[in-house]
Amino acid sequence: MAEHPPFPSPKTRLYVDSPLAEGQAVGLDHERAHFLRHVLRLDKGDVVAVFNGRDGEWLAAIDGFGKGWCSLTVSAQRRPQQGEPDLWLLFAPIKRGRIDFIAEKASELGASRIWPVFTRRTDPNRVNTDRLRANAIEAAEQCERLTVPELSEPVPLDKALAGWPEERTLYLCAEAGHVRPIAEAMRARPRGPAAFLVGPEGGFQQSELDEICKLPFVVPVGLGPRILRADTAVVAALACWQALSGDWTAEDGDTRPPFRSPAV
Incomplete structure (x- = not known):
């Protein structure tokens, strides 16, 4: 059986409100886009981790940047959603x-x-x-x-x-x-x-x-x-x-x- 390649290490971790699933596109607002591009100096193809409090944590690759926006494509689930203390x-x-x-x-x-x-x-x-x-x-x-x-x-x-x-x-x-x-x-x-x-x-x-x-x-x-x-x-x-x-x-x-x- 072929082994799956290890998950790449994400450059940072972001909370998003969008649904998360394999192939899902996620758009980031101006503040998050600025943070990724100008603070962390990330570029197209770099991988980040995203979570929304419902669907677990996923890896997502940066598709590109524009004026005040950034788009991601979700690839693989890193952790499933779990119950937490109430x-x-x-x-x-x-x-x-x-x-x-x-x-x-x-x-x-x-x-x-x-x-x-x-x-x-x-x-x-x-x-x-x-x-x-x-x-x-x-x-x-x-x-x-x-x-x-x-x-x-x-x-x-x-x-x-x-x-x-x-x-x-x-x-x-x-x-x-x-x-x-x-x-x-x-x-x-x-x-x-x-x-x-x-x-x-x-x-x-x-x-x-x-x-x-x-x-x-x-x-x-x-x-x-x-x-x-x-x-x-x-x-x-x-x-x-x-x-x-x-x-x-x-x-x-x-x-x-x-x-x-x-x-x-």
């Missing part, structure tokens, strides 16, 4: 730069949904979701994940909680009060859909915190003896979840498989 992140928006960091690191750490929520102490009160999504896409391209997290439109926290699916545990990252260490709390819960809520700089109002803790799907957790900045708390919480319940779990040493959403 993990949401709700967080109170913080200042620009640090909020971009949250979107980037949440994408790298496998969050499936990123959802800014306005609490009573949230400052600022506006969120540039287009910029956050761009940061999440860039992080997904670089970290080799096969999806890009959903970026939900910001809403007041009470509105987000009003329609909450009760099968999804919401771990509330609280700085004080009756909280359990995060590892202890997570080991005590059955695996399933999960989310984290990280509050604003300065913390939640006490009355707001009391209301949240009364909800049956909320589990208050602590992230250690030190007071963490909001962006640090996001990274710490997501990393703990991945290590204990997500796709960092060593399946051969744990009889409970990592909880994953099904592949699209």
